[in-house]
Amino acid sequence: MSVHFTHYAWPVSPYSAKTRAYLTFKRIPFVEVAPSALMLFLDIRKAVGAAIMPTVLSPEGEWMQDSTEIIDALERRFPRAPVTPETPKQRIAALLLELHGDEWLPSVALHYRWNRHENRAFALSEFARLAFPGVPLALSRTLIRPVANKMAGYRPVVGVTNTTIPGFERFTKQLLAQLETHLRVLPFLFGSRPSIADFALYGPLWAHLYRDPGSTYLFRDTPHIVAWFERLMSPIGREGAFLPDDEVPATLEPILATLFAEQMPFVMALMDAVDTWCDAHPSAARAPRSLGEHEFVVGGVRGRRRLLTYTQWMAQRPLAVYAGLSPDQRGDVDAWLLRLGGEDARRALAREVRHPFERRAFQMRLAKAEAAQRRSTGSQLP
Numbered sequence: 179m180s181v182h183f184t185h186y187a188w189p190v191s192p193y194s195a196k197t198r199a200y201l202t203f204k205r206i207p208f209v210e211v212a213p214s215a216l217m218l219f220l221d222i223r224k225a226v227g228a229a230i231m232p233t234v235l236s237p238e239g240e241w242m243q244d245s246t247e248i249i250d251a252l253e254r255r256f257p258r259a260p261v262t263p264e265t266p267k268q269r270i271a272a273l274l275l276e277l278h279g280d281e282w283l284p285s286v287a288l289h290y291r292w293n294r295h296e297n298r299a300f301a302l303s304e305f306a307r308l309a310f311p312g313v314p315l316a317l318s319r320t321l322i323r324p325v326a327n328k329m330a331g332y333r334p335v336v337g338v339t340n341t342t343i344p345g346f347e348r349f350t351k352q353l354l355a356q357l358e359t360h361l362r363v364l365p366f367l368f369g370s371r372p373s374i375a376d377f378a379l380y381g382p383l384w385a386h387l388y389r390d391p392g393s394t395y396l397f398r399d400t401p402h403i404v405a406w407f408e409r410l411m412s413p414i415g416r417e418g419a420f421l422p423d424d425e426v427p428a429t430l431e432p433i434l435a436t437l438f439a440e441q442m443p444f445v446m447a448l449m450d451a452v453d454t455w456c457d458a459h460p461s462a463a464r465a466p467r468s469l470g471e472h473e474f475v476v477g478g479v480r481g482r483r484r485l486l487t488y489t490q491w492m493a494q495r496p497l498a499v500y501a502g503l504s505p506d507q508r509g510d511v512d513a514w515l516l517r518l519g520g521e522d523a524r525r526a527l528a529r530e531v532r533h534p535f536e537r538r539a540f541q542m543r544l545a546k547a548e549a550a551q552r553r554s555t556g557s558q559l560p
């Protein structure tokens with residue numbers, strides 16, 4: 179039996195960059211395989227239910243899918259040098275920044291990849307050579323075009339339109355400037371050890387914005403971000419540590435303040451939509467993938483984007499940490515939240531998750547207790 183984990187991933191994939199950086203830091207023995215189209219649409223789809231990446235196959239033959247679940251499962255198996263800080267403010271900040279990387283930055287990533295001619299051509303060639311190894315590029319580019327079109331088609335879903343593009347670009351430049359300021363002082367977001375937040379932000383920033391040749395210029399004046407990419411790509415040789423005394427560095431505050439000003443109102447609107455839908459469908463055991471569209475703001479520009487229920491599952495993570503705080507801890511965390519985003523920020527973290535999701539085979543299942551109650555009252559799937 180192989181003692182290695184297998185990481186099925188392409189270099190163009192942001193969520194794969196997240197898991198690769200994690201595996202590398204933890205020194206988990208793994209080999210990376212770039213799955214061909216055949217593998218994706220036959221083996222991987224059969225194993226996990228979709229042609230998606232990253233997936234990880236354990237030495238025992240167990241498949242894992244979804245970067246967050248992969249990392250959670252491996253953290254249980256490899257508990258040394260945990261990547262999620264234990265203390266309240268750092269833990270909440272790390273999980274919020276994971277939510278930011280996973281559920282807000284994809285818009286930026288899709289914009290720069292599919293709206294820039296040079297990047298679009300590069301991505302198409304990358305998809306072609308990885309999906310159809312050994313096939314002449316002219317043919318493989320034609321064969322892979324439907325997949326590329328599907329990816330490009332996600333732009334309006336995540337709010338990228340001609341109106342919002344200036345907002346996304348302003349947001350991106352500001353984020354890179356803020357991250358550069360932070361990384362001038364510290365090697366990683368919370369100290370000398372990389373965290374789940376480092377991996378999640380690194381994913382789209384490296385795999386799309388930096389690696390795609392038509393947007394690398396965004397990093398011309400950010401040598402510390404480039405050095406951080408390099409640290410995340412190779413083993414750092416030591417465990418490092420998160421800052422003592424639950425300190426969230428002041429240099430992360432502007433990034434968190436924007437997250438509270440722009441991403442969080444949209445997450446709250448999603449949770450309102452989930453509550454409304456679940457109240458109207460009391461017998462449902464799972465929620466639909468999408469609940470229509472809603473307004474959002476990015477870089478000060480207003481647009482509309484799809485309310486994807488998966489995002490609530492990700493948002494439940496920082497909210498659960500807040501819900502579990504002792505009164506003393508809550509006082510300290512509240513003062514910090516008020517500084518970052520006023521009463522709205524405190525209210526967002528304190529929000530009750532009335533209809534918690536569990537994720538199973540790409541479905542947002544309503545959490546067990548509630549589902550059991552629903553079943554006992556004779557409910558059915560919607």
Ligand SMILES: N[C@@H](CCC(=O)N[C@@H](CS)C(=O)NCC(=O)O)C(=O)O
Binds near residue numbers: 193230243246
């Ligand atoms: N939430 C998932 C997202 C994975 C994902 O969207 N992967 C992209 C590539 S980076 C993909 O394979 N998409 C295929 C599709 O959407 O059909 C994760 O964290 O792993």
